[in-house]
Amino acid sequence: MLEVIDKGSVTDSHPVPLLFVHGAWHAAWCWDEHFLDFFADAGYRAVAPSLRGHGASTSPKPLRACSIDDFVSDVAEVADGMPTPPVIIGHSLGGLVVQKYLESHDAxxxxxxxxxPPRGSGGSxxxxLRRHPWHFAKLSLTGRSLPYVSTPKLAxxxxxxxxxxxDVVDRYASRLQEASTRAGFECFAAARPDPARIGTPLLVLGAEHDGATSRGEVLATARAYGTQAEFLPGLxxxxxxxxxxxxAAERIDSWLTGRHL
Structure with a gap:
């Protein structure tokens, strides 16, 4: 059973629903803090599932064994339950899940x-490894990554x-949870998406102070899909x-409005 937070409804101005996909260590709550209400108030239906093993979603197997394909299946399950195919919005590892979803689904x-990026998470x-070699070594040995992202300093x-x-960092660091070991390793190579199979129009956004995804990786993602990357200052x-x-929310809204979505 997947936890799904569902707010707002489609309107004449925004007839297409939005489906938000979280990344590693997070769950649907990260969208519910601000984004879901913003988009619902703007006339969208805004839906955020917690991928299996995250948040209040159950999983038939341990979270550590869940794959990127499993998470793609979760996205497909929620999307298929909507009256019309939704716009898919993915963050971090959720962005990779979205790319894999779009290889075989229309949006x-x-x-x-x-x-x-499509080339995988090797750069990250x-x-x-360079920043915290001992953390990375212990993560590789134990399969547990939460201790190395969830202190206020590391978060x-x-x-x-x-x-x-x-206080913002402390609050959200305390809500992080363990991530899937298998999915994390698949992001290196096994789950790389093929941009040639994806024809969906994409908005590619990066953040000025992103400590997980580099500016070069955001630019590489945009190049792979024949578009221009945009960067959000101060975030x-x-x-x-x-x-x-x-x-960030207003930029997504303006881009969707410009596409009459």
Whole structure:
């Protein structure tokens, strides 16, 4: 059973629903803090599932064994339950899940926020190894990554800008949860998406102070899909949780409105 947070309804101005896909260590709650209400109030139906094993979603197997294909199936299950195909919006690892989903499913549009690029997460892993070699070694041995992202200091480094208030970082760091070991390793190579199979129009957004996805990776993602990357000033990786989240939401809204979605 998947936890699904569903707000708002489609309107004449925005007849296409939105489906938000979270990344590793997060769940549907990260969209519910600000984005779902913003888009519902703007006349959209805004839906955010927690992928299996995350949030209140159950899983038939341990979270550590869940694959990217499993998460794609979760997205497909929610999307198939909607009257019309939704716009798919993915963050970080969720952006990779969205790309894999779009290889075999139609969608009117997609948005990638700080997404893992089509070439995989090797660059991110190398940066992690250089920054925290002992953390990376223990993660590789135990399969447990939560301890190395969930302290306020480490959460700020990876997910938030230097100017994000400490109470915001503390609050959200405490809500992070363990991620899938299998999915994490698949992001290196096994689950790389094929941009040639994806014809969906995409908005590719990065953040100025992203500690997880580099500027070069955001640019590479945009190039792979024949579009231009845009960068949100002053924000960290978790653009939907930052105090400046409104700039990200408004840019997505304006892009969708410009496409009559």
């Amino acid at each position: 009117p549009a997609g948005v990638l926020l700080g997404s893992i 892993a190398v940066r992690w 700020r480094e990876r997910f938030f800008s230097p100017d994000t208030p400490a 960290g990786h978790d653009v939907m949780l930052e105090p400046g989240w409104l700039a």
